[in-house]
Structures are given as C-alpha cells and as structure tokens.
Amino acid sequence: MTNPQLPQLPERIKRLTELAYDLWWTWNSAARDVFRRMDYALWRQTAHNPVLMLRNASADQLAILANDQEFLRAYDIAIDALDRARAARDTWWQREIGDQSGSIAYFSAEFALHQSLPIYAGGLGVLAGDHCKEASDLGLPLIGVGFMYPQGYFHQKISPEGWQQESYERLNWADAPIEPACTSDGSNCIVPVPLGNRSVLVQVWRVRLGRVKLYLLDTDLEENAPWDRELSARLYGGDRETRIQQEIILGVGGVRALKALGSTPAVWHLNEGHAAFVVLQRIRDLIEAGQTFDSALEEVRRATVFTTHTPVPAGHDAFPFSLVETHLAGCWGTLGAYRDRFMQLGAYDNGSGMQFNMTALALRTANGVNAVSQLHGVVTREMWGPIWPGLAEDARPVRSLTNGIHEPTWLSNEMARLFDQYLPADWRERHDEPSVWAAVQQVPDEALWAARGLLREYLFAFIRDRARQRWRYEQVSAGRVVAAGTLLDPNTGYKRPELIFHNAQRLQAILNGSRRPVQIVFAGKAHPADETGKHHLQQVYRRALDPAFGGRIAFVDDYDLHVAHFLVQGCDVWLNNPRKPLEASGTSGMKASVNGVPHLSIGDGWWAEGYTGENGWVIEGHAPADDHDAVDAADAAALYELLERQIVPTFYDRDENGIPRRWLAIVRQAIVTVAPRFSARRMVKEYARHLYAPAVHAEKVAR
Ligand SMILES: *Cc1c(COP(=O)(O)O)cnc(C)c1O
Numbered sequence: 182m183t184n185p186q187l188p189q190l191p192e193r194i195k196r197l198t199e200l201a202y203d204l205w206w207t208w209n210s211a212a213r214d215v216f217r218r219m220d221y222a223l224w225r226q227t228a229h230n231p232v233l234m235l236r237n238a239s240a241d242q243l244a245i246l247a248n249d250q251e252f253l254r255a256y257d258i259a260i261d262a263l264d265r266a267r268a269a270r271d272t273w274w275q276r277e278i279g280d281q282s283g284s285i286a287y288f289s290a291e292f293a294l295h296q297s298l299p300i301y302a303g304g305l306g307v308l309a310g311d312h313c314k315e316a317s318d319l320g321l322p323l324i325g326v327g328f329m330y331p332q333g334y335f336h337q338k339i340s341p342e343g344w345q346q347e348s349y350e351r352l353n354w355a356d357a358p359i360e361p362a363c364t365s366d367g368s369n370c371i372v373p374v375p376l377g378n379r380s381v382l383v384q385v386w387r388v389r390l391g392r393v394k395l396y397l398l399d400t401d402l403e404e405n406a407p408w409d410r411e412l413s414a415r416l417y418g419g420d421r422e423t424r425i426q427q428e429i430i431l432g433v434g435g436v437r438a439l440k441a442l443g444s445t446p447a448v449w450h451l452n453e454g455h456a457a458f459v460v461l462q463r464i465r466d467l468i469e470a471g472q473t474f475d476s477a478l479e480e481v482r483r484a485t486v487f488t489t490h491t492p493v494p495a496g497h498d499a500f501p502f503s504l505v506e507t508h509l510a511g512c513w514g515t516l517g518a519y520r521d522r523f524m525q526l527g528a529y530d531n532g533s534g535m536q537f538n539m540t541a542l543a544l545r546t547a548n549g550v551n552a553v554s555q556l557h558g559v560v561t562r563e564m565w566g567p568i569w570p571g572l573a574e575d576a577r578p579v580r581s582l583t584n585g586i587h588e589p590t591w592l593s594n595e596m597a598r599l600f601d602q603y604l605p606a607d608w609r610e611r612h613d614e615p616s617v618w619a620a621v622q623q624v625p626d627e628a629l630w631a632a633r634g635l636l637r638e639y640l641f642a643f644i645r646d647r648a649r650q651r652w653r654y655e656q657v658s659a660g661r662v663v664a665a666g667t668l669l670d671p672n673t674g675y676k677r678p679e680l681i682f683h684n685a686q687r688l689q690a691i692l693n694g695s696r697r698p699v700q701i702v703f704a705g706k707a708h709p710a711d712e713t714g715k716h717h718l719q720q721v722y723r724r725a726l727d728p729a730f731g732g733r734i735a736f737v738d739d740y741d742l743h744v745a746h747f748l749v750q751g752c753d754v755w756l757n758n759p760r761k762p763l764e765a766s767g768t769s770g771m772k773a774s775v776n777g778v779p780h781l782s783i784g785d786g787w788w789a790e791g792y793t794g795e796n797g798w799v800i801e802g803h804a805p806a807d808d809h810d811a812v813d814a815a816d817a818a819a820l821y822e823l824l825e826r827q828i829v830p831t832f833y834d835r836d837e838n839g840i841p842r843r844w845l846a847i848v849r850q851a852i853v854t855v856a857p858r859f860s861a862r863r864m865v866k867e868y869a870r871h872l873y874a875p876a877v878h879a880e881k882v883a884r
Pocket of ligand 1: 216302303304307377740741742745757766767770772
C-alpha cells in the first residue's frame with residue numbers, strides 16, 4: 182500500500198491493509214468483525230476507521246494479533262470473502278446481461294460510502310454510495326467518478342442560542358481509505374482541465390469497493406494557483422462561479438481522467454445535473470475523431486443515462502450564459518465551430534429568464550432518463566414539458582425508477598442474525614425477492630422484541646456518549662446536556678421539523694403521559710446558506726431546552742452516516758413530514774423499515790407507493806395545497822391524532838409478558854413489504870435492465 186504512515190505488518194496478517202482500504206469491509210459483517218476484534222476501544226473511538234486504527238497500531242499489538250488464533254480465524258474468513266467479492270466471475274450481471282466489453286461510468290458530485298470519507302452532504306450522496314455498493318455485489322462493471330473534497334461537508338455544532346454553526350475540518354488524507362490512482366506507466370494520474378483561459382491540474386484518487394472502483398478528482402495541487410487549489414475544497418460550499426467551475430472539473434475533467442486511466446465506458450450515467458458537462462467533452466472528442474456535430478450528438482445520446490432528483494424548478498443548477506461563456510472558453514477545441522448549437526442544448530427558462538440549465542442539457546442529451554419514485558416521475562414529466570414540445574405528458578420519456586437502499590449497509594447485525602435463523606439460507610443473495618421475506622412471520626415475537634430492545638439501547642448509549650463528550654470537552658451547560666438527550670429513557674426525524682410542535686400543549690400531553698411517555702430524537706443539517714432551515718432547527722433546539730417537555734426531546738448534532746445508522750436502527754418510529762410533493766423519494770424511512778422501525782410520514786416520495794395500510798402510517802391532513810398555513814395545521818392535527826389514537830396505544834399495549842403483540846405485527850409488515858421492494862438490489866437490477874443494457878447493446882450494434 183502506498184501510505185507511508187502505515188506500520189509494517191507481520192506476514193501472517195499483512196492483508197489487513199488491503200481489507201482496510203477496500204470499503205467493501207463496511208458491508209460485510211465478517212470483515213467488520215476483524216477490526217472490532219483488533220481493538221474494540223479504538224474501533225469506537227475512531228468511529229470505525231480501520232485506516233486510522235492501523236496507523237495507530239503498535240508493533241507489539243500487531244505481533245500479538247498475528248498469534249491470536251481467534252483473531253486469525255476471523256481474519257482468514259474475511260480475506261477469503263474479500264477475494265470472492267472481488268472475483269469477476271459468475272455474477273448476476275454476467276448471467277443476466279452478459280456483456281463484459283464496456284464499463285458504466287457513474288458520475289456524481291457526492292458519494293456517501295462511509296463516515297471516514299466525508300465527501301457527501303445527504304440523500305443524493307447516500308443514493309450514489311448505495312448504488313455503487315450494490316453494483317459491486319451484482320457484478321456490474323461500474324466505475325464511479327466524483328470529487329475528493331479535502332474539507333468535505335461541514336460539521337455541525339449548535340450554539341447556546343440554538344443556532345447552527347458550521348466548521349470545516351481538513352481531512353488528514355493518511356487517515357482516509359484513498360490511494361493515488363495510477364496510469365498504466367505507474368505514475369500518479371494527473372490531468373489538465375481548461376478553465377476559462379487557464380489550465381488547472383486535477384489529481385485523481387482511487388477508492389475500492391469490492392468489484393467497483395471510484396475515482397475522485399482533486400485540484401489541491403502545488404502547481405495550481407491558490408484559488409484553483411480551493412476549487413475542490415468543499416462540497417456545495419461556494420458561490421455560482423465556484424459551482425460552475427466545479428461542474429466543469431467533474432464533467433470535463435472526469436472524462437479526461439477516465440481516458441488517462443485507459444477506461445472506455447460504454448455507458449455514461451449522470452447522477453443529477455451537476456455532471457452534465459460530461460457530454461461537452463464527449464461530443465468534442467467524437468468531433469475530433471472525425472464525426473459531425475449531429476452524429477456525435479447521436480452517439481453521445483445512445484450511451485448517456487440521466488437521473489434527476491429534484492422536484493422544484495429552483496433546485497436545478499442554471500447559470501447565466503455569460504458565466505458559461507467565460508468558464509468554458511478553453512473547453513471548445515474543434516467543438517467551437519458548433520458552440521451555438523451546444524449552448525442551445527442547455528437553454529431553458531425555468532421562470533427566471535433564459536439560462537444555461539444543467540438539467541435541460543442532460544435531458545436533451547440522454548437517451549435513458551429517470552425520476553426516483555412513481556410520484557416524482559409524474560412531477561418531472563409535467564415540470565419539464567417544454568423539453569419535449571408536442572409530446573403529451575404520459576408520452577414524455579422519463580421513467581419512474583424508485584430508489585432503494587443497500588441492505589447489507591443499513592441492516593443491523595441484530596436483525597440480520599434473526600433472519601439468518603428464520604429465513605431461507607440464501608436470503609442475502611435473494612433479498613429482493615418478496616417470497617424470501619414471508620418467513621419473517623415465523624420469527625417469534627419474543628425474539629423480535631428482544632432485538633428491537635437491544636437496538637434501542639445502542640442508540641441511547643450512543644446519544645449519552647455524545648452528550649458526555651460535549652459536557653466533558655466543550656463545557657456546555659447542563660440544559661444543553663439535557664437537550665442532547667441525556668434524560669431519554671431507553672424504554673420507548675427533518676423537513677418541516679417543527680411541525681410536531683404546532684400545538685405545544687397537545688404535544689406535551691403526549692410526551693409526558695405518565696404511563697405511556699413518548700420521546701423524540703431530532704437530527705439534521707441545514708445547508709450553510711439556508712437561513713430558513715437554520716431557523717427551523719433553532720425552533721426545535723429551543724423545544725429540546727424547554728423543561729416543559731421534560732427532557733423527552735433530544736437534538737443529536739452533526740448528522741452523518743454514523744449517526745444515521747444508530748438512528749434508523751434504534752428508534753421505534755421513523756417520522757418524516759416533508760411538504761408534499763417536495764420529497765422526490767427519501768430513503769431514510771426505508772432504512773428504518775427494514776430494521777423493524779415503522780415509517781410515519783406524509784404520503785410523499787417513496788411512501789406514496791410503499792404504504793400498504795399495515796406497515797406504518799400516513800399523515801394526511803386535508804387542506805388546499807397552496808395554503809401552507811392550513812396545510813401545516815391540518816398535517817399537525819393528523820399527526821397528533823395518529824400518535825394519540827393509534828401509535829402510542831398500540832406501542833404500549835403489552836401482554837402479561839410485556840410483549841406488544843399488535844405492535845410487532847406492524848413491525849413485521851414493515852420488514853416484509855419494504856425489504857425486497859425498496860432494496861438497492863431491485864433498483865440496480867432495474868437500472869441495468871432498462872437503462873444500461875440498452876445502451877451497451879446499442880453501442881455494440883453501432884460498432
Ligand atoms: C439516508 C440519509 C439521508 C437521506 O435522508 P432522507 O430522509 O431520505 O432525505 C441523509 N443523510 C444521511 C446521513 C443519511 O444516511
């Protein structure tokens with residue numbers, strides 16, 4: 182391995198480094214077990230960062246491990262599993278699609294793979310990360326392309342007044358599971374990218390995920406000017422100028438990086454509009470190889486797949502033409518002769534005048550387009566009508582392909598152990614088949630309830646630990662320690678987060694019910710520029726400080742993948758109350774459901790198709806959609822009603838052994854109905870069949 186800060190490992194366990202540097206370990210319990218056994222205290226202290234653990238390991242400790250029979254057994258099992266997970270034979274893709282000739286390049290501005298690699302902000306990154314992990318499991322020849330942000334996304338602290346404060350920490354690269362990507366001659370891959378009238382150097386880093394590789398672009402090189410080194414510093418951190426330059430680096434630089442690495446993708450998947458400049462570099466390359474603009478565009482279209490995620494017009498990236506002209510100045514080459522035609526591909530008026538719109542560019546240059554839920558498909562076909570003049574709404578070429586979650590990543594060990602016992606032996610391989618899950622009905626109530634209890638305890642231990650850290654190292658006041666969740670009793674979600682406080686007295690009565698108390702845990706970050714979002718968080722935090730709620734409201738700060746794991750597994754109900762139809766899909770409710778945490782949500786995004794009547798609850802206030810105050814009041818009333826009449830009574834309805842039988846019936850339904858259908862396995866298979874395979878085959882015919 183190339184990290185000079187790692188210690189020399191004893192021969193017997195020398196592949197530990199390889200295991201630590203392949204994020205496949207994050208979703209394999211045998212591999213996680215190796216690092217847990219290596220040093221449990223350090224495992225927890227580093228928030229599960231094996232690279233950092235290895236850096237801190239002493240020669241003595243390593244020598245002991247190399248002679249510890251139990252450790253060696255776990256090590257051998259994990260290494261053997263790693264080799265099998267990396268082997269490219271007999272995969273689903275091979276059996277089903279068969280084609281091994283071309284790869285699928287998957288471009289995304291963020292990837293959420295693990296908390297030790299902070300290059301994600303939220304849902305979009307989680308989806309991209311889960312997509313890549315599942316692609317590895319199914320054997321898709323997929324290559325991810327994204328950014329290596331040295332400062333990542335911000336860390337969240339809450340001030341005594343409840344105001345969100347952002348801090349950026351520089352990642353120590355020796356602590357992250359990344360390595361320099363090398364070209365065939367063994368040198369570090371560095372490519373020049375034209376920006377305006379200068380050239381910026383981009384270094385490429387590699388992340389391994391089983392069979393899949395991810396390439397991350399980085400401008401923080403000494404050869405670059407200080408302002409150019411900053412370009413890739415932060416995710417979504419800058420102004421419009423920074424944003425368009427980042428997008429040129431991702432699109433144009435990403436294509437150039439793949440070429441430098443000797444990769445020739447057959448499919449180019451743009452995850453959201455940020456990466457749409459991929460098509461610019463590709464059209465230019467084809468023209469330079471002798472094609473006309475029209476034939477180049479046709480070829481690019483055959484191989485391009487685009488996923489849109491945003492149901493509001495303002496959420497799509499658009500730039501003034503002058504800004505595009507300035508920053509693309511050096512990108513044209515022979516495409517310059519067709520510059521106006523290219524600019525037309527992005528021209529779109531989304532209500533604030535004609536601009537260069539990244540989503541419009543992607544919609545006009547991709548053959549396969551999809552939205553991320555049934556409902557979002559309807560919204561997208563309606564919203565982007567002008568792209569397809571004369572086409573009726575249902576004829577517009579946008580497929581609805583609903584999101585899913587990577588189940589090996591999100592499923593708790595406790596639940597997986599139960600499934601090992603009661604489900605068919607090959608349930609992991611077949612977890613997208615509904616029939617596999619029927620056996621959840623065989624899991625005894627007692628065992629299911631015991632697992633739920635353990636997961637709840639882990640969450641509360643995690644919350645108390647974090648509150649203790651703040652108390653000990655940051656000397657926060659006692660009130661703030663309560664707000665961080667210390668008074669939560671282990672025996673019992675963000676987007677309009679304050680909705681549940683609409684009627685404070687009614688909520689107090691629900692929370693403080695003496696025999697049936699209820700507790701609420703909040704977590705979430707507001708975008709640094711989102712003042713309204715920060716005000717909402719402040720409202721929530723003030724409630725957490727308010728003694729009237731009896732310490733039964735907690736706010737867990739710095740929401741990230743690590744926190745999310747504890748929350749989605751350890752709560753009893755997952756609450757989500759977006760304003761409809763602003764949730765394109767949402768995935769956190771899926772993560773909760775597969776762990777036996779039923780979803781309580783507005784019928785928006787995935788829940789509009791996931792709710793069956795028995796696997797959770799829909800909050801359905803009745804009010805005219807354009808009257809926001811009336812909608813909030815009606816939704817809040819419907820939420821209280823559900824809590825008071827159904828959720829709390831059912832949860833506390835215990836038999837003589839203390840088991841909530843009726844509750845567990847809902848828990849079972851949540852698992853059975855959500856696990857197969859909302860898995861990334863189902864999702865990636867659909868991408869492969871409907872969007873990737875046609876492009877792969879079209880390319881072959883064209884050749
Ligand atoms: C799953 C996840 C999200 C997405 O949450 P939604 O409620 O589906 O929008 C955001 N952040 C993190 C850290 C997550 O794990």
